[in-house]
Amino acid sequence: AQSVTQLGSHVSVSEGALVLLRCNYSSSVPPYLFWYVQYPNQGLQLLLKYTSAATLVKGINGFEAEFKKSETSFHLTKPSAHMSDAAEYFCAVTNSGAGSYQLTFGKGTKLSVIP
Amino acid sequence: NAGVTQTPKFRVLKTGQSMTLLCAQDMNHEYMYWYRQDPGMGLRLIHYSVGEGTTAKGEVPDGYNVSRLKKQNFLLGLESAAPSQTSVYFCASNDGSRVVKLFFGSGTQLSVL
Numbered sequence: 001a002q003s004v005t006q007l008g009s010h011v012s013v014s015e016g017a018l019v020l021l022r023c024n025y026s027s028s029v030p031p032y033l034f035w036y037v038q039y040p041n042q043g044l045q046l047l048l049k050y051t052s053a054a055t056l057v058k059g060i061n062g063f064e065a066e067f068k069k070s071e072t073s074f075h076l077t078k079p080s081a082h083m084s085d086a087a088e089y090f091c092a093v094t095n096s097g098a099g100s101y102q103l104t105f106g107k108g109t110k111l112s113v114i115p
Numbered sequence: 116n117a118g119v120t121q122t123p124k125f126r127v128l129k130t131g132q133s134m135t136l137l138c139a140q141d142m143n144h145e146y147m148y149w150y151r152q153d154p155g156m157g158l159r160l161i162h163y164s165v166g167e168g169t170t171a172k173g174e175v176p177d178g179y180n181v182s183r184l185k186k187q188n189f190l191l192g193l194e195s196a197a198p199s200q201t202s203v204y205f206c207a208s209n210d211g212s213r214v215v216k217l218f219f220g221s222g223t224q225l226s227v228l
Contacts, residue, residue, distance in 0.1 A: 036217075043205055094213055102148070102173070108157050
């Protein structure tokens with residue numbers, strides 16, 4: 001089964017600094033990869049997705065991620081952090097079984113933005 | 116358009132009690148899922164359904180049962196609650212495609228004492 005590993009359970013950046021959240025995947029087939037964001041006391045929402053159309057994927061709120069097959073990575077970046085970016089971010093990969101698709105999530109990275 | 120609605124939002128149970136969590140979606144989605152979220156563990160799939168009348172086990176199904184009698188509803192039951200089931204539970208739905216864009220409810224915080 002496909003899996004993802006997020007490096008760093010907690011990342012702190014200063015407002016205006018680069019945001020880099022790391023995700024590595026393990027997959028025997030070309031994966032579909034996702035980043036979801038969870039704001040406090042809310043459910044998750046889709047930030048961006050990779051479905052093999054383009055290796056650089058742009059998402060909402062200025063985030064983007066680059067699929068690198070040679071490094072088995074799908075890191076999430078944003079050039080300049082904003083206070084409103086403080087949230088927990090989850091990398092996920094599609095798994096299939098019994099004719100259906102499910103997501104397998106990483107353990108999450110909590111992003112703190114320091115004023 | 117409400118999306119995915121979960122009830123209740125909070126619940127406290129004593130060990131051994133039973134309860135049912137209700138999830139309702141108004142997007143006519145085929146697939147529905149129940150996840151639990153625990154600190155440092157991410158989200159883990161409990162059960163899921165690929166259509167009305169169908170259910171399947173996920174990664175952590177023990178101690179839970181589910182039913183999908185109507186397409187728009189997916190119920191999660193705890194027959195005999197245990198402290199290990201203290202968690203935040205999320206319901207989600209999607210249209211069943213491989214590009215799994217999940218729509219989540221706002222969660223149910225459950226404490227089992």
